[in-house]
Amino acid sequence: MINFEKMKGLIPAVVQDVATREVLMVGFMNEEAYERTRVTSEVWFWSRTKQRLWKKGETSGNVLQVKELWEDCDQDTLLILVEPAGPTCHTGKRSCFGETFRGMGFLGALERCLEARKKDLPSGSYTTSLYKGGVEAILAKVEEESLEVLQAARVETKQRLKEEVADLVYHLGVLLVFQGLSFEDVMEELEKRKG
Numbered sequence: 001m002i003n004f005e006k007m008k009g010l011i012p013a014v015v016q017d018v019a020t021r022e023v024l025m026v027g028f029m030n031e032e033a034y035e036r037t038r039v040t041s042e043v044w045f046w047s048r049t050k051q052r053l054w055k056k057g058e059t060s061g062n063v064l065q066v067k068e069l070w071e072d073c074d075q076d077t078l079l080i081l082v083e084p085a086g087p088t089c090h091t092g093k094r095s096c097f098g099e100t101f102r103g104m105g106f107l108g109a110l111e112r113c114l115e116a117r118k119k120d121l122p123s124g125s126y127t128t129s130l131y132k133g134g135v136e137a138i139l140a141k142v143e144e145e146s147l148e149v150l151q152a153a154r155v156e157t158k159q160r161l162k163e164e165v166a167d168l169v170y171h172l173g174v175l176l177v178f179q180g181l182s183f184e185d186v187m188e189e190l191e192k193r194k195g
Contacts, residue, residue, distance in 0.1 A: 003076045004031055010046060011076055015056075015088070018067040018081040019184070020108025024088040025096040027056070029078065041066045043080055062086035107183045110170070114177040130174050138178055141171045 004011060010028045017024055027045035029037065033053055036044040043056045043064040057063035068081040089096040094109075117127040130138050145168040152161040176182060 001075065002031075002034060002071060002078070003074070004034075006074075006076045010048075011078060013043070013045065013078040013080055015043060015064060015080050015082055017108065018083055019112060019182075020106075022095055022108070023097055024064070024082070024084060024094070025056075034078070037066060037080070038069065043082060056088070057085060060086065060090075062088065064088065107169075107173070110173055111177065111183055114173050118177055127174060130171075131178060135175075135178060138171065138175050142168070142175055145171050 002011060009030050011034070013027050013029050015024045015027065016022065027043075028048060029044070030046040030053075033044040033046045036053070036055075040055075043066060045054055045056065046052075047054050055063065063085045064080070064082040065085065066080060066082055070079040070081070071077070072079070084094075087094050114127060117125055118131050121128045121131060130141065145164065148164045149161070149168050152164040173183065176186070
């Protein structure tokens with residue numbers, strides 16, 4: 001049971017992207033907001049300034065679809081893993097904490113883009129051409145980029161190495177999505193090997 005008494009009827013709710021684990025925002029919930037969130041699978045908050053319930057995205061359409069709800073050990077804070085329908089921040093940015101261009105945040109965004117390309121197959125897209133070429137076309141590019149990484153590491157500049165590794169990571173992302181896997185799956189595998 002969530003303890004709403006510690007903060008006089010409110011609890012903080014940390015909202016995190018389920019795919020990238022990027023923190024998108026923090027809001028407050030009362031019991032009614034919490035119940036509506038559970039029942040509707042969309043995030044509701046209590047506005048401390050307006051003194052009313054509000055659903056995230058009620059005017060913008062950028063709702064937060066709940067995927068998981070987690071209580072902390074003291075049962076007075078929630079972690080909500082969501083799939084955002086658009087930017088979360090009222091400024092139009094993806095996160096209220098600024099844009100993330102490093103780590104899983106960016107890899108998750110890249111992965112969502114690759115998944116969208118696989119689903120929609122937009123004409124003129126390089127990624128579309130890889131998906132249409134099938135696994136052999138994708139593997140050929142992964143092999144080519146791997147060799148270019150080795151070449152850059154052996155005899156080229158750090159800048160070239162950085163560029164070639166970026167190309168390889170992109171093509172590995174295409175391969176993972178094509179095969180129904182994700183960067184998160186790879187991170188989980190690495191996590192198992194830790195220690």
